[in-house]
Amino acid sequence: MQIRDLPYADPGVPDVRSGGRFLLWLGRRQLGAQVKCLLWGLMFQLGIAGLPIGVGLAVQAVVDRDGGRLALGVGLLALLGVAIALGDTMAHRVAVTNWITAAARVQQLLSRKTAELGSLLTRRVAAGEVVAVSTGDVEKIGWFVEAASRFAAAAVSLVVVCVGLVLYQPDLGVVVALGVPVLALAALPLLPRATRRADAQREKAGRATELASDTVAGLRVLRGIGGEDLFLRRYRAASQEVREAAVHSARMWALIAGVQVLLPGLLLLTVVVYGARLALDGQISVGELVTVYGAVALTHHPLRNFEEIAMAYSFSRPSAKRAARVLALSRTTAPEGTGTTAAGAAPAGDLYDPVTGVLAPAGRFTAVVCGDPDVAGRLADRLGGHPPEPGADHASVLLGGVALDELPLAAARTAVLVQDKDPVLLSGTLGELLDVPSSGAVAARPALDAAQCGDVLDALAQASVDTGGDPMRTRITERGRSLSGGQRQRLALARSLVTDPEVLVLDEPTSAVDSHTESRVAAGIKELRAGRTTVVLASSPLLLDLADRVVLVDGGAVVAVGTHRELLAGEPRYRAVVTRETEAELSAPADGLGRGLESGLTDGLAEDLADGLAEDLDETLARKLAEELEGESA
Secondary structure (H helix, E strand, O other): OOHHHOOOOOOOOOOOOOHHHHHHHHHHHOHHHHHHHHHHHHHHHHHHHHHHHHHHHHHHHHHHOOHHHHHHHHHHHHHHHHHHHHHHHHHHHHHHHHHHHHHHHHHHHHHHHHHHHHHHHHHHOOHHHHHHHHHHHHHHHHHHHHHHHHHHHHHHHHHHHHHHHHHHOHHHHHHHHHHHHHHHHOOHHHHHHHHHHHHHHHHHHHHHHHHHHHHHHOHHHHHHHOOHHHHHHHHHHHHHHHHHHHHHHHHHHHHHHHHHHHHHHHHHHHHHHHHHHHHHOOOOOHHHHHHHHHHHHHOHHHHHHHHHHHHHHHHHHHHHHHHHHHHOOOOOOOOOOOOOOOOOOOOOOOEEOOOOOOEEOOOOEEEEEEOOHHHHHHHHHHHOOOOOOOOOOOOOOEEOOEEHHHOOHHHHHHHEEEEOOOOOOOOEEHHHHOOOOOOOOOOHHHHHHHOOOHHHHHHHHHHOOOOOOOHHHOEEOHHHOOOOHHHHHHHHHHHHHHHOOOEEEEEOOOOOOOHHHHHHHHHHHHHHOOOOEEEEEOOOHHHHOOOOEEEEEEOOEEEEEEOHHHHHHHOHHHHHHHHOOOHHHHHOOOOOHHHHHHHOOOHHHHHHHHHHHOOOOOHHHHHHHHHHHHHHHO
């Protein structure tokens, strides 16, 4: 795999049983590239190891005044120089490719998992941890994968050097062969403490990242309640803890680096002193001493790879553990293969949640009223077939009698689409925003009209400079920040309508618009979705009045079903949620609009009045005027 071939057509199924197994799986997936890097690395390392041979030949040739051997030594050095240059260049090229492709594979796996879990990912894993895994952790994992092959090349080259020196000059070779393993393993006793300190640093850094992420996400609320200074002090304290932990960790790594410098120096000194005595005694030649000295001196380079792989593993292991924990999350809560439909077929029929008892008949507009917005959000996720939170009831939502959790992800997403309270608009043109997988039955313009996006199109047309006033070619900034909350909400609704799924679940789709626009959006949804199953979780009377069927959920279960007017007249709990009446108001004798409805005298009058005022007055003013008129009628 080359960088130009990214992304992977299929990043594979990772082994997420542990961080170590995940790293091993990554290495096996790139075995060919690892072997290639190993071979180029061996050319580089062995080329360096061979330099003392050429130098020794040349020195001994000068001592012996042998021109032929001098030319041989110089030629060998030139050949080794070419091998070192080529091996180093190609090894570095392949190693960097391994790093980037490994990081890209992990990024693709994380992206696939994010798309699979949707909004429930941040409910199961802290948002800061998700950010840490997808940024810094990916880089550390790629570092270990890249360093592994270079470490293998260094280890092989050290073995070759030791064996070669024992055969070339046994007296000095034995000293080197005994000393090099000690140098390579000298840092092992220090690694556990260094790893613990590094883990503590990363844990504190993760908490600081979570705090920063939460602070940025809730910045508006913090400003509203004057909490910026409090969170600033908290983040400053967390940042100082990270700094202190980083210094504490760096001291141990500095000690390891010092050991890697000190011990090779001691070995080199031992070889020089012992070799000089052997040379004075005539047991070895000057050239042999120079060769052994050069070989020992150059072992410092491959020994640095031992320090690097130790550091890379200690940093990448917890990163791989976090990545494996995220990748191990699954949306499937029941055995695969049970209850699925025919290959390629999406299920159809009534949507039923066995946990709450919510039933959305096929082809009808169903509204669900929940007193708790959090309950409504979790219900929307369940209806979309998203995995429940840990500890929650795992009974799957059924669509036409088929469990959504048991469907392939693509089939489940095609069958049911959920738009949550805070939909995200990606940067790009309006045309790109609406260019989503769909049935093809709903074009962009009808969807925009149904979502009442006329003012949005006018604003985009005026903002476009290079597109000739074409709003579909006008770019929308990241997350739609240049638009108001209501405009972003309506564009997101239009995108959902274009998709035209078998079942569309909308969680508070009009919470950011005024009541006049809301009434028209509700009518547009009902008209465009005619004959398709639509579920809206809302408490707005304008939406509820247009629904074919209204379901009241209280205490996690369905307690009442009917039309909006039926429930408003006969269900106090429903009336409390929809009209925001207090318990005292509910227990008081009905007056105003309620008394008019009980007498049956002003039902038509109230409806006509609401229709007449819908164009110019908001819902609150219309209700007050209706109550006054009903009081006069009574």
